[in-house]
Amino acid sequence: MKITFLGTGGGRFVMAKQMRRTAGFVVKTKESLIHVDPGPGGLVYLNKLRLKPRRPDAILVSHAHLDHSHDTAPLIELMTDGGRMERGTVLASDSVVNGIDGFIPAFGDYHKNMVERVLVSRPGKKYTIRDLEVTATPTWHDDPTGTGFILNDGETILAYLSDTGYTEELGDAIEKAEPTAIIFNLIFDGEERTSHTNLDTVRSIIQRVKPQVILLQHFGARITMRRMEGFLAKKIEKETGIETIALRDGDVVTLPWFEERTRKIDEFI
Numbered sequence: 001m002k003i004t005f006l007g008t009g010g011g012r013f014v015m016a017k018q019m020r021r022t023a024g025f026v027v028k029t030k031e032s033l034i035h036v037d038p039g040p041g042g043l044v045y046l047n048k049l050r051l052k053p054r055r056p057d058a059i060l061v062s063h064a065h066l067d068h069s070h071d072t073a074p075l076i077e078l079m080t081d082g083g084r085m086e087r088g089t090v091l092a093s094d095s096v097v098n099g100i101d102g103f104i105p106a107f108g109d110y111h112k113n114m115v116e117r118v119l120v121s122r123p124g125k126k127y128t129i130r131d132l133e134v135t136a137t138p139t140w141h142d143d144p145t146g147t148g149f150i151l152n153d154g155e156t157i158l159a160y161l162s163d164t165g166y167t168e169e170l171g172d173a174i175e176k177a178e179p180t181a182i183i184f185n186l187i188f189d190g191e192e193r194t195s196h197t198n199l200d201t202v203r204s205i206i207q208r209v210k211p212q213v214i215l216l217q218h219f220g221a222r223i224t225m226r227r228m229e230g231f232l233a234k235k236i237e238k239e240t241g242i243e244t245i246a247l248r249d250g251d252v253v254t255l256p257w258f259e260e261r262t263r264k265i266d267e268f269i
């Protein structure tokens with residue numbers, strides 16, 4: 001499994017000013033290309049990768065905040081060749097698909113009709129997308145229908161928690177999955193328990209599971225402006241004894257983690 005981080009920025013301020021890119025990340029397995037959480041820039045930076053084939057097979061959207069969902073419709077057009085082929089899967093939260101709790105849907109019927117399958121992600125449910133089994137995980141965040149995703153290609157289990165604070169329910173789901181790697185959307189550097197990912201979230205999860213590597217991204221404005229991400233990664237690594245990486249825009253990570261340690265993180269796009 002190869003993950004390319006098209007963008008590592010998070011939150012409204014980083015997104016609006018593009019202090020870091022907010023394009024999400026793509027996961028490549030033997031049979032699939034999956035774009036996860038395409039915020040503004042998702043379509044642009046996926047195209048810049050010049051992948052062959054370039055079309056995603058699925059788009060996963062964890063919740064309706066724009067830094068996660070904005071480029072869903074443009075990516076549907078790429079995935080379906082402008083609607084000429086009815087293909088691909090969109091797996092997204094209820095808020096993204098149906099526009100509830102004050103959010104408008106990220107795409108309308110026009111785009112829905114281009115896609116082979118539109119699935120609403122519900123915590124605990126499993127979905128099969130080509131060679132991947134995707135399990136939706138619960139979140140505690142401003143969007144009550146948001147979910148994270150656990151991606152399993154039979155060799156590697158990648159847990160992407162999305163924007164969430166720690167809950168027992170989330171801890172249970174991650175412990176059960178025994179992930180190879182965990183991606184944390186570390187928007188804040190705080191230590192208190194809140195509905196956004198911070199040091200408390202990372203610590204609470206890592207008390208329950210021991211992945212090979214901890215991947216930090218989705219850094220908010222304070223972390224980005226003060227360039228704290230490297231320091232925070234070192235702090236987490238020291239506390240947990242698990243290798244912790246502060247990702248940069250364009251980083252490529254190959255899992256399982258023990259292979260080719262030096263090359264994978266310096267392959268910039």
Ligand SMILES: [Zn+2]
Nearest residue numbers: 010011067163
């Ligand atoms: Zn976010």
Ligand SMILES: [Zn+2]
Nearest residue numbers: 063065141163
């Ligand atoms: Zn959010």
